[in-house]
Amino acid sequence: MSLYHVFSLSPELLQSLTPRNPPAADDQQTQKLPSEERVSSSSSPSTASCSICLGIAFVDVDQQRTHFRSDWHRYNVKNRLQGNQPVSESDFNQLLDANVELALEDSLSGSESSSDEETDSDSDNVNTLVSKHNKRSRSESPEAYTRRTPRTALSWFHSPPSTQIGVYRALFSSNTPEDAHLQALKDMQTLVTGGRQWAMFMVAGGHFAGAIVRVSKTGSETEVQSKKPKKPAPDTEVLRHKTFHRYTTRRKQGGSQSLNDNAKGNAKSAGALLRRYGEQALRDDIRNLLSDWEEEIDNCELIFIRATGANRRIFMDYEGAPIVKGDERLRTFPFPTRRPTQSELSRCLQELTRVKVSHFTEEALRAQDEAYLASLPKPKPTPIPAPPAEKAKVKPVKLSKEEEVFREKWYRLLGMVSKGRLEPLKAFWEREGNNLGNTDTRIPEWTGEKRTATLLQLAAHSGQEDVTDWLLQMGADPTIPVPRLEQEGQEEEGNEEESRSENSSRKRRETAYDLAQSRGVRDVFRRTAGAHPDWWDWLDAAHVPSVLSKEMEDERDEKKKARRRGLKDRVREREAKEKEKEKDEPTPVEHSISAIATPSNGPRKLGGTGGDVAGTAGLTPEMRAKIERERRARAAEARLKQLSH
Numbered sequence: 001m002s003l004y005h006v007f008s009l010s011p012e013l014l015q016s017l018t019p020r021n022p023p024a025a026d027d028q029q030t031q032k033l034p035s036e037e038r039v040s041s042s043s044s045p046s047t048a049s050c051s052i053c054l055g056i057a058f059v060d061v062d063q064q065r066t067h068f069r070s071d072w073h074r075y076n077v078k079n080r081l082q083g084n085q086p087v088s089e090s091d092f093n094q095l096l097d098a099n100v101e102l103a104l105e106d107s108l109s110g111s112e113s114s115s116d117e118e119t120d121s122d123s124d125n126v127n128t129l130v131s132k133h134n135k136r137s138r139s140e141s142p143e144a145y146t147r148r149t150p151r152t153a154l155s156w157f158h159s160p161p162s163t164q165i166g167v168y169r170a171l172f173s174s175n176t177p178e179d180a181h182l183q184a185l186k187d188m189q190t191l192v193t194g195g196r197q198w199a200m201f202m203v204a205g206g207h208f209a210g211a212i213v214r215v216s217k218t219g220s221e222t223e224v225q226s227k228k229p230k231k232p233a234p235d236t237e238v239l240r241h242k243t244f245h246r247y248t249t250r251r252k253q254g255g256s257q258s259l260n261d262n263a264k265g266n267a268k269s270a271g272a273l274l275r276r277y278g279e280q281a282l283r284d285d286i287r288n289l290l291s292d293w294e295e296e297i298d299n300c301e302l303i304f305i306r307a308t309g310a311n312r313r314i315f316m317d318y319e320g321a322p323i324v325k326g327d328e329r330l331r332t333f334p335f336p337t338r339r340p341t342q343s344e345l346s347r348c349l350q351e352l353t354r355v356k357v358s359h360f361t362e363e364a365l366r367a368q369d370e371a372y373l374a375s376l377p378k379p380k381p382t383p384i385p386a387p388p389a390e391k392a393k394v395k396p397v398k399l400s401k402e403e404e405v406f407r408e409k410w411y412r413l414l415g416m417v418s419k420g421r422l423e424p425l426k427a428f429w430e431r432e433g434n435n436l437g438n439t440d441t442r443i444p445e446w447t448g449e450k451r452t453a454t455l456l457q458l459a460a461h462s463g464q465e466d467v468t469d470w471l472l473q474m475g476a477d478p479t480i481p482v483p484r485l486e487q488e489g490q491e492e493e494g495n496e497e498e499s500r501s502e503n504s505s506r507k508r509r510e511t512a513y514d515l516a517q518s519r520g521v522r523d524v525f526r527r528t529a530g531a532h533p534d535w536w537d538w539l540d541a542a543h544v545p546s547v548l549s550k551e552m553e554d555e556r557d558e559k560k561k562a563r564r565r566g567l568k569d570r571v572r573e574r575e576a577k578e579k580e581k582e583k584d585e586p587t588p589v590e591h592s593i594s595a596i597a598t599p600s601n602g603p604r605k606l607g608g609t610g611g612d613v614a615g616t617a618g619l620t621p622e623m624r625a626k627i628e629r630e631r632r633a634r635a636a637e638a639r640l641k642q643l644s645h
Helices: 009-018 061-068 071-081 091-099 123-139 178-187 258-265 270-292 295-298 309-314 342-353 362-375 399-421 420-437 455-462 466-472 502-508 517-532 552-585 588-597 623-643
Strands: 018-020 152-159 162-170 198-205 207-214 239-244 303-304 356-357
Touching: 018 178, 061 071, 071 091, 152 178, 198 270, 198 295, 198 309, 198 342, 207 270, 207 342, 239 270, 239 342, 258 270, 270 309, 399 420, 399 455, 420 466, 420 623, 455 466, 466 517
Parallel strands: 198 303
Antiparallel strands: 018 152, 152 162, 162 356, 198 207, 207 239
16 A cells, blocks of 8 residues: 555656646636546546535545535535535635634534434525625625636646546645645655654544544664564554543534524523533543643644634634644645544545545546536626716705795695585685686696696595585586506507597596595585586586486485385384294293193104103202192193183
């Protein structure tokens, strides 16, 4: 396996390697980062990978399923649906660090045994990150927008004719440019006195696992001759390790107790107290362990930490912390991880130190580059909004004193008409009628009255019978059409509209009679039409259906009275019949006596009983005595009646 160890690559392979940079969206001559060929040394070229999360490859199906349940994958899926570019896991963890207030807590829970199943993180947290990313993208100017090619977790190198190896970018310094990764990979092969050391820590759901490992062979300054040949030094060696677990999350509920307290307030259950104590104990245990390993941590080249949200603050940002925030050695695991255990740390160490190998020809790589460039989402053109046209501000017209008085009179007039104040209206009209016009004067537009055009239409629409009658007697025109409520800018359509039939035009055009809301107001129009048929074209232009004379009203009143009298007579007859029926019906006592007197062998009604015993069965002694007294009383009355005759 040393052939594929990142710190033990053969010199021949290193000399034949050339870097393969990811193809840019605007450069057709560059090549695609081979995501499909990312396979491990023990896997076939058909190993599964995630095309959304920068082509990350998976060793087995379980690892693929774990990745699909991770927040990183779900964040990239939502970002892709919004037309944004995916991010690497390290960038995603940086987003979590920059948004500590979100308190994205890992929701793992369970026993200390290793398990591939993890509880999904809260989807609201991922949505919050996506929405914040969208707001930040929208705030950028269109000129600052550039189509960036997503970075992958692996840096790939090509060895002719058909071999490719991939090394995780996390192993290189963040200050090393991509074109210098090959030289950095060659420098990794240099032996270091004491070997290269890494620190690896994981914490999630109350589980913690930490280790100090040596990842390269030790370089010796002087070689001691020995008769017995030495065993080859292992590629990796665990120097120190520690795992422990505290109860911090509810089983199958997910989320830490502190996250639940921040969202809903402090719970007062016994389990909540235990979980709070577990969180504090877990924090103290981890920090005590870091203090014990402080010397080894100082000698480490890289520090890998798997922790999200508040858990990440356990390792730094406290007094005397051996790990300083912003340390160049800090890294996150660039692939999905499972529950923190010692075996999981060993698996992650193998994943980091083993290069990924694939075998594709240059023609196949070129075809993949073209397919990759075609699959990149095109940037959405951001339209530059045109400056809104400034609307001309309508300056309020300054009214003269006479105009103010004139408008006040109109407002008073409309109020009296709509409220039916006839006597004040008559006095006001005698005094101010000449100044306001006549009864057919159009109501001014500045009054805000758009439904009616004249005082008669306003009175009819308000249901004021007396005012309507007074206006008709004053000569108000009932044939004036009601104004149409149309949208601004709409006008009557040409000659074709005017040439429609008379019936259809009548249906469209309304008059004061059409606005009447009650029968009394309509009778006012009909009564006036009958009394003064020569004043207006009542039946056609005014839309009055028929006239109403005094004789017709009297006849209608008589019919009403007759209907009422007939109704009262029918009610009296019905009441009399009910009283007679009540007299003919026997009393409840008679029913009981007749039931007792019915012979047992005679015809009986359905459900009835016969005989004295059967008729009084189920009754209390008091009821039996009462029935017997009633029977004897009726028998005595019958004898007295016979004697009287």
